[in-house]
Amino acid sequence: MTTNTRRPDAPADGTVLQGTSPAQGWLVGRDHVDMSRPPRPYRPAVFAAEPQSVTIDAGKTALLIVDMQNDFCTVGGWLSSRGIDITPNRAPIAPLQRMIKACRAAAVPVVWVNWGVRKDLLNIFPSLRHAHSPRGDEPGLAEPVPGTRSEVIAKGSWGAEVVDEINPGTADIQITKHRFSAFWDCETDSVLRNLGVTTLMIAGVNMDQCVMTTLEDASFLGYDVVLIEDCTATTSPRFCVEAVLYNVKLLFGFVTRSEAVIEALSQGATL
Template sequence: MKKTIDDTEAYGPHPDNAWHRHYGVTSLLRPPHTPQPLLFGSDQGNLELDISTSAVVVVDMQNDFCHPEGWFAQKGASMRATRRPIAPLRKLLPAWRQAGGRVVWLNWGIRADRLNLPPVVHFVGKRGAGEVGYGEHSPIDHGPALVQGSWGAEVISELPPEPADIQVCKHRLSGFWDNELDSILRGQGITSLLFAGINTDRCVFSTLQDAAFLGYDCVLLRDACSTPSPAYVSRAIHFLVAQCHGFVATAAALNTAIASHHQES
């Protein structure tokens, strides 16, 4: 960010994290931060967070996982499961943005040559010669599966990103592995993460777990997450998050709190 106002220039990724140069003086002072508190209920009691330092992280709500002609659907995966977060997110995200919260879209977006994918990732994507693997073309051909910039890596049309949203590509279950997610969040001053998307027991949980290890405040929005795995798997993830990594709440509770926040403002 380089923005000139009168004789002042600002340098940094976010207004709360910027140097300023004014009349020949370069100031390393950051402006004071004013919190925007939001109180909402969780499975472990009431939580309070700062909207201005929080982000909803939407994981893998992309064509190759959620569209009826995507990579997952053509493999026989349940679209009922992968599309379940759409409705709660369509309600939550506009309200969250209006309240001043940020949205991060975290999608698979691999290299076309797949050079940084180890054997285990190749194997998980293609367990037999007759299957379609990462970067390969399905019978209904919308381009190479999950390749960055392809149709399959795009967010589904029902959840259109806004220009101010942040988009990050990943190539592992965890969105923090070997990419820029951590540095982007820290540069923006984001300390609290609310997780939604698919799959609860795979990419959502792996990313949440790494976020907790890195010191972020973590909240799993269980009604805005889904997986085709058996129900007991999600219950186990909810238990582990609550016991070890943060909090479990709902998008519905967050929406109620945002509505009250607007009324009080």
């Protein structure tokens, strides 16, 4: 289904915008179609990062938040039901609250990507089932966990919802995935390209699993990637964190902290 949006400054001849913005759409009239896609205003934001400081264009940037959902970050969720200490995965909540607020104020899209598998598992391969129940003697994907509210990352379940402290806003974008990476067999790439995004600030959990595979695939697809270190966490051992940070800085992009981005957005990238 195609939605036509009338521009606030559209001429009286009935020209409509077909797309997410003038920079990413066509201006369509009865007798003419404007496909020129005029560029957005340049909104630079400069901040410290490793291995080098960076400049981004806030008008072409999105905050991509991976798997900050109940099954990974809330007591009573799937991970905690397995005896895993989820304390590390809750650490990003406070800095993410501030980061999200700053991005919204600067008109930087906030994109949430969460696990949400089909309950019939028709698009889930044996290897992925095995990864979530390696011995086959504990609840697997989309199965209820006795004594909890979890239905192991099933679409539409409580465990697939974003944690209460940072629930998505009405203007945010929500995407459901069913692989470790947010880009594999998923609509993430199409959504971001339609928004005109070229730079991704990536956050969420688990850093060494879904966050890292998402970051790698984003890099392979040509996105500029920045990992927000204090907005990212994992329940894995510390050496997994060190490996991720090392490889991001060496091979894929840049690492920074939320306070650096927030200051940069507040100083020069707001509308």
